[in-house]
Amino acid sequence: MPSKRAGTKVPHGAKTTPRQNAKQRPAQPANNGHRLPGIWILWFGLLAGLFYGWYYGRWEDDSLKKQHREVVIFNPDIESPWDVVDIPGKGKGAIASRDIRQGELLLSEKPLFLVPPTINTSPTEFIWEKVENLTENKKQAFFNLSFVGLAQNKNPEKDKKHLALAIFETNAVSAGSSVGIFPRMARLNHGCSSAFNAVYSWRGQEGVLLIHAIKDIARGSEVLTTYSDTKKPRDERRAYLRDHYGFHCTCGSCALPEAESKASDNRLLAMAQHHSQLAGWMERKISGVEAIDHIKAIWKLGDEEGYWSERGRLAGDAVTDTDADATAPRLATSKALERSSATLVL
Numbered sequence: 001m002p003s004k005r006a007g008t009k010v011p012h013g014a015k016t017t018p019r020q021n022a023k024q025r026p027a028q029p030a031n032n033g034h035r036l037p038g039i040w041i042l043w044f045g046l047l048a049g050l051f052y053g054w055y056y057g058r059w060e061d062d063s064l065k066k067q068h069r070e071v072v073i074f075n076p077d078i079e080s081p082w083d084v085v086d087i088p089g090k091g092k093g094a095i096a097s098r099d100i101r102q103g104e105l106l107l108s109e110k111p112l113f114l115v116p117p118t119i120n121t122s123p124t125e126f127i128w129e130k131v132e133n134l135t136e137n138k139k140q141a142f143f144n145l146s147f148v149g150l151a152q153n154k155n156p157e158k159d160k161k162h163l164a165l166a167i168f169e170t171n172a173v174s175a176g177s178s179v180g181i182f183p184r185m186a187r188l189n190h191g192c193s194s195a196f197n198a199v200y201s202w203r204g205q206e207g208v209l210l211i212h213a214i215k216d217i218a219r220g221s222e223v224l225t226t227y228s229d230t231k232k233p234r235d236e237r238r239a240y241l242r243d244h245y246g247f248h249c250t251c252g253s254c255a256l257p258e259a260e261s262k263a264s265d266n267r268l269l270a271m272a273q274h275h276s277q278l279a280g281w282m283e284r285k286i287s288g289v290e291a292i293d294h295i296k297a298i299w300k301l302g303d304e305e306g307y308w309s310e311r312g313r314l315a316g317d318a319v320t321d322t323d324a325d326a327t328a329p330r331l332a333t334s335k336a337l338e339r340s341s342a343t344l345v346l
């Protein structure tokens with residue numbers, strides 16, 4: 001397979017194609033029969049070379065363009081295919097404005113600000129300083145966000161510092177080791193287990209948060225992400241969401257009838273157990289073969305549950321786990337996961 005560089009060396013702009021060249025070749029003299037084979041071989045070699053370069057160069061360019069079209073993982077100017085509207089019982093939310101395909105990039109957004117893992121001052125003062133330093137437009141975007149958890153004795157009109165903290169705590173998402181505020185992303189509501197259809201990832205190098213669809217999302221459906229590790233039983237999930245986000249979850253997973261909900265809880269519990277056993281492979285507590293068995297079990301449970309998140313990571317682990325000394329594949333996998341969002345869309 002010629003390299004892209006070799007392909008691009010082919011003179012696409014040349015006016016004569018190999019076929020035209022063939023037509024234009026000089027007629028052979030009648031008396032040079034003994035020289036014919038040599039000349040023919042030369043001509044043939046030349047034409048074959050030109051055709052090969054032209055054909056594969058073109059093919060490879062096309063194929064690269066096609067791949068690029070299909071695997072756009074980072075487009076800073078992407079317009080999100082959703083409308084932010086009021087949703088009964090949820091405040092605002094994002095409704096798909098067209099059919100969305102699994103794997104599509106839905107958003108890339110820079111933070112209004114980031115907060116590091118440790119700070120030396122009180123959270124209220126720290127967040128307030130961040131907010132104060134925003135431009136007017138950004139400040140407005142921040143104060144437009146929803147909030148829960150403002151103490152009853154605080155007035156949102158007067159206690160701006162406390163309001164800012166409540167907005168921050170309601171909307172912040174992790175961005176590497178920091179957490180940040182992303183006002184467009186912040187309109188996504190939560191779904192558990194099989195209910196969420198979009199996931200986010202932080203691209204440290206570019207300093208943007210990406211959101212990808214992990215499932216097809218029909219026009220008119222709500223785009224949902226997940227606020228927590230939802231491989232937990234329904235009661236635990238609900239308690240967490242109530243305590244941290246102030247709502248009682250009635251997502252598609254939480255709204256399942258009792259028997260189905262129990263079955264879902266059991267699958268999620270089994271997935272979590274396989275995950276924790278799989279983690280033992282890093283410390284060589286289990287063999288590569290056992291690790292693969294856990295991965296297969298998680299995959300199967302995920303199919304039954306409709307839980308497709310984290311599959312890129314699993315696939316990456318499967319590649320490295322097959323080989324005891326998998327330094328190269330492991331490096332390649334971690335690079336791939338770091339560079340792309342394959343982990344989210346697989």
Ligand SMILES: C[S@@+](CC[C@H](N)C(=O)[O-])C[C@H]1O[C@@H](n2cnc3c(N)ncnc32)[C@H](O)[C@@H]1O
Pocket residue numbers: 089090091092093145146147148170171186187188189190191244245246247248249250251
């Ligand atoms: C990050 S905001 C999401 C956007 C928010 N609904 C808005 O109006 O801007 C988080 C808040 O949205 C609401 N929310 C998110 N998911 C929900 C759900 N599944 N059911 C009900 N409320 C939800 C809760 O009030 C939660 O504290």
